[in-house]
Amino acid sequence: MKIKKIKIGGVETPNNVFFAPLAGFSDSAMREVCSLAGAGLCFTEMVSCKGLKYTPEQSVELLHTYDTEKLKAVQIFGSDETIMGEIAKSEHLAKFDIIDINMGCPVPKIYNNNEGSALLKDLLQAEKVISSVAKCGKPVSVKIRIGLTENDYVTREFARMVEGAGASMLTVHGRVRENYYNGEVNFVEIEKAKNAVSIPVIANGGIFSKEDAEILMEKTGADGVMVARGALENPLIFQEILGVSCGYSIADLVSIQIDRLSKRYGSERSAVIFRKQAAYYLKGINGGKKLKEQVFKSLDISEVKEILLSAVK
Numbered sequence: 001m002k003i004k005k006i007k008i009g010g011v012e013t014p015n016n017v018f019f020a021p022l023a024g025f026s027d028s029a030m031r032e033v034c035s036l037a038g039a040g041l042c043f044t045e046m047v048s049c050k051g052l053k054y055t056p057e058q059s060v061e062l063l064h065t066y067d068t069e070k071l072k073a074v075q076i077f078g079s080d081e082t083i084m085g086e087i088a089k090s091e092h093l094a095k096f097d098i099i100d101i102n103m104g105c106p107v108p109k110i111y112n113n114n115e116g117s118a119l120l121k122d123l124l125q126a127e128k129v130i131s132s133v134a135k136c137g138k139p140v141s142v143k144i145r146i147g148l149t150e151n152d153y154v155t156r157e158f159a160r161m162v163e164g165a166g167a168s169m170l171t172v173h174g175r176v177r178e179n180y181y182n183g184e185v186n187f188v189e190i191e192k193a194k195n196a197v198s199i200p201v202i203a204n205g206g207i208f209s210k211e212d213a214e215i216l217m218e219k220t221g222a223d224g225v226m227v228a229r230g231a232l233e234n235p236l237i238f239q240e241i242l243g244v245s246c247g248y249s250i251a252d253l254v255s256i257q258i259d260r261l262s263k264r265y266g267s268e269r270s271a272v273i274f275r276k277q278a279a280y281y282l283k284g285i286n287g288g289k290k291l292k293e294q295v296f297k298s299l300d301i302s303e304v305k306e307i308l309l310s311a312v313k
C-alpha cells in the first residue's frame with residue numbers, strides 16, 4: 001500500500017497506518033509498543049466525557065501517556081454536546097494533540113445511553129457534538145461504523161455531516177452495529193465515505209496481515225488504515241505493512257510493555273492487567289493454552305514475563 005503522511009488539521013502523522021482505540025487494551029504501554037513497531041498514530045481507548053466530568057478519578061487513569069508518544073490522540077465518547085465541548089477544552093485533555101470522537105461503539109451499555117453508535121441514527125445530535133468539540137481548536141477526528149443494521153447504511157450522509165461539522169479526519173469501520181466485530185468488511189461503503197469528503201478517510205476492519213491492509217486500501221481508495229485486533233495478536237504488523245524494519249522483536253516489545261506496566265502498577269496488579277494481552281500474544285503458539293493458564297494464575301509479573309519470553313520470539 002502507498003505509505004504517506006496524513007494531515008489532520010494542523011497535525012501531521014509520520015505515516016498512514018494507525019493503531020485503533022481498544023477498550024481494555026490500548027493503554028499507554030500498548031500504544032508505546034505499537035508506536036515502536038511503526039504505527040503512525042495510536043489512540044487511547046474511549047473515555048467517557050460524563051465520567052471525566054462527574055467521576056474523574058476513575059477515568060483519568062485512561063488518559064495516561066508517555067513523553068515518548070510524540071503525537072497524542074485521545075478518544076472520547078458521549079452525546080451531550082455541552083459536556084463534550086467542556087471536556088475537550090479542559091485540563092484533562094490539555095496534553096493531547098488530536099481528539100477523536102467515538103460514534104461506533106455497539107455495546108448496549110453505551111448504545112442505550114444514546115452514545116457511541118447510537119449517534120449514527122441521530123445526525124443532528126452527532127453534528128452538535130462534533131461542532132461543540134471542534135470549538136476547542138484542536139484537530140478533531142470521528143470514528144464511525146457504516147450503519148446500525150445491514151442494508152441501512154448511513155456512511156455517505158454521515159461522512160458529509162462529519163466534515164461539515166468541523167472534523168479533520170474520519171475513520172470508517174466497515175461493519176454495522178448489529179455485526180459487532182464479525183463478518184465481512186464492506187469496502188463499498190468505506191469507498192462512499194472516501195468519495196463524499198475531502199478530509200482524510202481511514203479504513204478500518206479485518207486487517208490481520210499486510211495483504212489485508214493492501215486489499216482494504218485498494219478496494220476503498222482510503223488514505224490510510226487502522227489496525228485493531230491484528231495488532232493485539234502481532235504488533236509487528238505495523239512494520240510488515242510499512243515494509244520498514246522497526247528494529248524490535250516481539251520479545252523486545254513484550255519486555256518493554258511488561259516493564260512499563262510493572263513500573264506503573266507494581267507486580268501483582270500489572271500481572272492481572274496484562275492477562276488479556278498475554279492471551280493474544282500466546283494465541284496460535286505451540287503449547288500456548290497451557291502457558292495461558294499459567295499466566296492467568298500468576299500474580300507475579302516477573303514470572304509472567306518469563307513465561308511470555310519463553311514463548312514469543
Ligand SMILES: Cc1cc2nc3c(=O)[nH]c(=O)nc-3n(C[C@H](O)[C@H](O)[C@H](O)COP(=O)(O)O)c2cc1C
Pocket residue numbers: 020021022023024044045046075102104105143173181204205206207226227228229230
Ligand atoms: C475489545 C475491543 C475493544 C474496542 N474498543 C474500542 C474503543 O474503545 N473505541 C473504538 O472506537 N473502537 C473500539 N473497538 C473497535 C476497534 O477499534 C475496531 O474498530 C474493530 O475491532 C474493527 O477492527 P479490526 O477488525 O481490525 O479488529 C474495540 C474492539 C474490540 C474488539
